[in-house]
Amino acid sequence: MTEAPGEVALRTEALSKSFGGVHAVNDATTEFYQGRINGLIGPNGSGKTTFFNCVTGMIPPDSGHVYYRDRDITRWQPHRVARAGIGRTFQLCRVFPRLTVLDNLLVAVHPPHPLAYFGRPRVALLVERARDILARVGLDHLETSEARDISYGQQKLLELAAALMANPAMVMLDEPAGGVNPALIERIAVLVTELNAEGTTFLVVEHNMEFIMNLCHHVVVFDRGRPIAAGSAAQVQQDPKVLEAYLGV
Template identity: 70%
Template sequence: MTTLSTRGLTRSFGGVVAVSDVSVAFLDGKVNGLIGPNGSGKTTFFNLVTGMIRPDSGRVLIDSTDVTRWSPHRIAHAGLGRTFQLCRVFPRMSVLENMLVAVRRTRLRELLGGVAGRADVLRAREWLARVGLDHLERAEARDLSFGQQKLLELAAALMAEPALVLLDEPAGGVNPALTERIADLVRELNVREGRTFLVVEHNMELVMSLCDHIVVFDRGSPIAAGTPSEVRSDQRVLEAYLGV
């Protein structure tokens, strides 16, 4: 398992503090939620802990290792996988090719020339079957629906067998049936395989039903943390969301 924590993490953009002195730890082996109003710093926090952007100060720790200055590629190999708020797939590549690129052991030129390890292909097909896309492996990613692209991105993130998976708004723009399919897969991977999840999501019904532990951001800083019932009744959370 992989534990993620931060110490004094801070990042500003043009004088606007997006993430401010954040020291937080997420529970190993659980489904963690990260919620907050729009503009509260959630996606910036994701980008900081995955190496997409560098902090102005503070540290990111995986277990006890400081990975603050590591590249996204190196952090991914340390056991972190992620999806994005807006799907990032290779639109002109097939569904199967998108899966194989995710493991990053095959050079793109070789992949396009049909050279890929049989073990990787078999594993890619297994993941596609688990998310219900195995019948579309030859289709170009651009021909998938938005929801199917979300499933493809999740499956590709899981190809590297990450111990910790960060999901950025997995239910955004997705119909209720597909949202529930994603939730069921997260529960299965968590309970049966022990994977840790950190989920940023605006769908409060999904967060409250899916997550074991929730951290609430407001104006770039955590204001509350606890179980869904604890967070739901926290006055600071009510003020941040409802102004009451």
């Protein structure tokens, strides 16, 4: 028996994006659920990152729609998508290498943030918030290190920490476990589980199937730019279309 997935947080309708002749995202109609850890999987080049970029405003889609909590956010600029409550991280980790770990969090907050209207105490408040988040992700002891001097896995945690500064209702992670050692993967998994228990919705792209199987309540599978299966992790794993997409049988 499958648990009902519940209220839809993010929905795309016939979303498409081509690069030249490559249909990176091809007529993708999807649903991801509020308060859940949603997974998006698929073979290399199946359009997962392009889908993320279209949703978060990094790339305008050619056609189709993106709805977040029933608001049409299609073609919104990235900062506006962020203010609507969607945070994200990148497949190729994006931190400011020469800034300290703490400063990476401080620059993640743009003036429109509510704390910006408190004037001088703002900085103290932001620093306090940044330190709380660093403690939460286990990077507090590295506060004064430059981001380029910490490990790749720690940089991924830092990127997640920076995304959390805006207090997003939904967080989109593009391969959080990619290139990260097992101990830090475990820490990322625990963090995602805890934040989700506190109400944060997640959409996670990941090739690490153990990560997806252990964490995700709902999984959508992409092949050549479009969803070919959706359901629980166990369900999609047994779907012949999914096996075909991965194995080419």
